[in-house]
Amino acid sequence: MNKSLFSFVLLCICLLQISKLGLCLQGKAHKGNNGLKRRGVTSVTSFGAVGDGKTDDTKAFLNAWKAVCNGGSRGNRQLLVPRGKTFMLKPLTFEGPCKSSSIFFLIRGNLVAPNHPWHAGTYPAWISFDSINGLVITGGGTVNGRGSVWWRKVHHRPTAMHFNNCNGLHIYNLRHLNSPRNHISLGCSENINLSGLNMFAPGDSPNTDGIDISNCRGVDIRDSVIATGDDCIAINRGSSYINITGIFCGPGHGISVGSLGENGYFSAVEEVRVKNCTLTNTMNGVRIKTFQNGSGFARKISFEDIKMVASENPIIIEQNYHDRANNAEASFEYSNSQSCHVNRLHHTLSGSGNGRGVKVSDVSYTRIHGSSASDEAITMNCDADLGCVDIVMNHVNIVSARSGHKVLASCKNVHGKYFDSLISCQKKH
Numbered sequence: 001m002n003k004s005l006f007s008f009v010l011l012c013i014c015l016l017q018i019s020k021l022g023l024c025l026q027g028k029a030h031k032g033n034n035g036l037k038r039r040g041v042t043s044v045t046s047f048g049a050v051g052d053g054k055t056d057d058t059k060a061f062l063n064a065w066k067a068v069c070n071g072g073s074r075g076n077r078q079l080l081v082p083r084g085k086t087f088m089l090k091p092l093t094f095e096g097p098c099k100s101s102s103i104f105f106l107i108r109g110n111l112v113a114p115n116h117p118w119h120a121g122t123y124p125a126w127i128s129f130d131s132i133n134g135l136v137i138t139g140g141g142t143v144n145g146r147g148s149v150w151w152r153k154v155h156h157r158p159t160a161m162h163f164n165n166c167n168g169l170h171i172y173n174l175r176h177l178n179s180p181r182n183h184i185s186l187g188c189s190e191n192i193n194l195s196g197l198n199m200f201a202p203g204d205s206p207n208t209d210g211i212d213i214s215n216c217r218g219v220d221i222r223d224s225v226i227a228t229g230d231d232c233i234a235i236n237r238g239s240s241y242i243n244i245t246g247i248f249c250g251p252g253h254g255i256s257v258g259s260l261g262e263n264g265y266f267s268a269v270e271e272v273r274v275k276n277c278t279l280t281n282t283m284n285g286v287r288i289k290t291f292q293n294g295s296g297f298a299r300k301i302s303f304e305d306i307k308m309v310a311s312e313n314p315i316i317i318e319q320n321y322h323d324r325a326n327n328a329e330a331s332f333e334y335s336n337s338q339s340c341h342v343n344r345l346h347h348t349l350s351g352s353g354n355g356r357g358v359k360v361s362d363v364s365y366t367r368i369h370g371s372s373a374s375d376e377a378i379t380m381n382c383d384a385d386l387g388c389v390d391i392v393m394n395h396v397n398i399v400s401a402r403s404g405h406k407v408l409a410s411c412k413n414v415h416g417k418y419f420d421s422l423i424s425c426q427k428k429h
């Protein structure tokens with residue numbers, strides 16, 4: 001081999017290696033763009049969080065949050081709670097606005113509340129998020145409210161995670177356990193997606209709603225399992241354009257619009273679609289509940305493709321709920337639906353009324369099937385003056401969960417249409 005040929009071969013090998021390196025770098029860059037940019041991730045541990053389940057990591061989390069929220073630089077907008085560790089947090093608020101238009105909160109590990117109650121104020125929450133736009137919370141980790149130290153011992157109990165004024169919020173792929181009260185409450189926000197959530201608390205734990213919504217517009221909740229002690233999902237006043245799809249609910253109190261109009265307040269909910277959900281051993285199935293002394297409306301609500309498995313009250317509208325002094329449920333539900341700090345939103349759903357009741361109209365039940373644990377599969381108790389109007393039932397076929405029993409519908413002041421339903425407020429059309 002002469003010298004020039006040798007150099008040529010060497011050059012070729014070199015070029016090959018360089019091109020391999022190039023490919024390799026390209027691959028790395030591709031991976032980087034696709035998933036986590038290592039550089040852009042801020043771990044709470046780098047701000048001193050310990051994660052042994054005992055040390056108070058609140059301060060470290062708040063400092064890490066400040067760095068991410070104020071950081072602003074392109075990559076540095078991901079807060080990481082690392083896998084394999086358990087971080088104990090006291091009540092805290094993650095506040096915006098942040099520099100970046102989107103912030104990732106990656107919960108890979110576990111968050112736990114203190115294992116003793118604390119004094120919880122008027123709208124109490126363990127973990128609050130306030131005024132953060134484009135917040136994404138995910139990571140496959142667990143949020144454990146350790147509610148058992150509160151249940152039946154303390155009257156004012158906190159929500160586990162509360163969101164106020166968080167537009168463009170996206171929460172997916174997380175586990176929520178044993179909140180002292182509601183697991184997630186959404187308030188005063190627009191454009192929210194929740195999916196792939198698993199929420200568990202004992203069936204007899206008090207007021208442990210899965211997800212509460214108030215004063216929100218544009219919420220999509222899908223593909224989640226909610227098994228808790230109260231409503232799986234409750235849609236409270238000031239809420240509109242709410243889609244709920246692919247939810248497995250139960251045990252719990254079902255999927256509920258309201259209560260609306262407690263203490264005589266104006267309350268309005270519209271444009272709600274509940275679709276493709278399964279409710280198992282729930283106290284109520286799909287419910288609309290309004291107070292007699294309130295005002296406002298619940299309208300344009302549809303329930304479609306719902307399967308009931310031994311639900312106690314599969315379909316229920318209660319329009320004449322009475323306000324009572326010291327009504328524990330009324331005050332509980334009112335405190336769920338706090339008013340907004342941001343008045344820019346929700347003009348359309350505010351108003352005042354004469355307190356003669358909350359109007360219920362344009363509600364459809366389509367392809368509701370399965371079984372009722374009680375003999376009364378449909379209960380509609382509507383006000384003599386207002387009535388419930390434009391109630392449509394289409395293919396409502398519920399049978400008794402108990403062999404030999406027949407189910408019936410109990411309806412007062414209901415106006416509507418019925419198609420192909422085994423059971424309805426009227427006879428078949």
Ligand SMILES: *[C@@H]1O[C@H](CO)[C@@H](O)[C@H](O)[C@H]1NC(C)=O
Pocket residue numbers: 168169170191192193220
């Ligand atoms: C929610 O999902 C819809 C439809 O998939 C999408 O258009 C919207 O941008 C999402 N919003 C957020 C906040 O993720």
Ligand SMILES: *[C@@H]1O[C@H](CO)[C@@H](O)[C@H](O)[C@H]1NC(C)=O
Pocket residue numbers: 218219220241242243273
């Ligand atoms: C709810 O579903 C309807 C019909 O699929 C869709 O047009 C609407 O954009 C959805 N709204 C939200 C907030 O996801």
Ligand SMILES: *[C@@H]1O[C@H](CO)[C@@H](O)[C@H](O)[C@H]1NC(C)=O
Pocket residue numbers: 223224245246247276
């Ligand atoms: C109904 O929801 C289940 C559970 O999330 C899902 O697997 C299924 O694809 C959904 N079906 C339709 C027709 O949307």
Ligand SMILES: *[C@@H]1O[C@H](CO)[C@@H](O)[C@H](O)[C@H]1NC(C)=O
Pocket residue numbers: 263264293323324
């Ligand atoms: C609700 O209305 C009833 C009947 O008008 C009245 O007796 C009662 O005091 C009212 N309750 C409240 C809390 O306003």
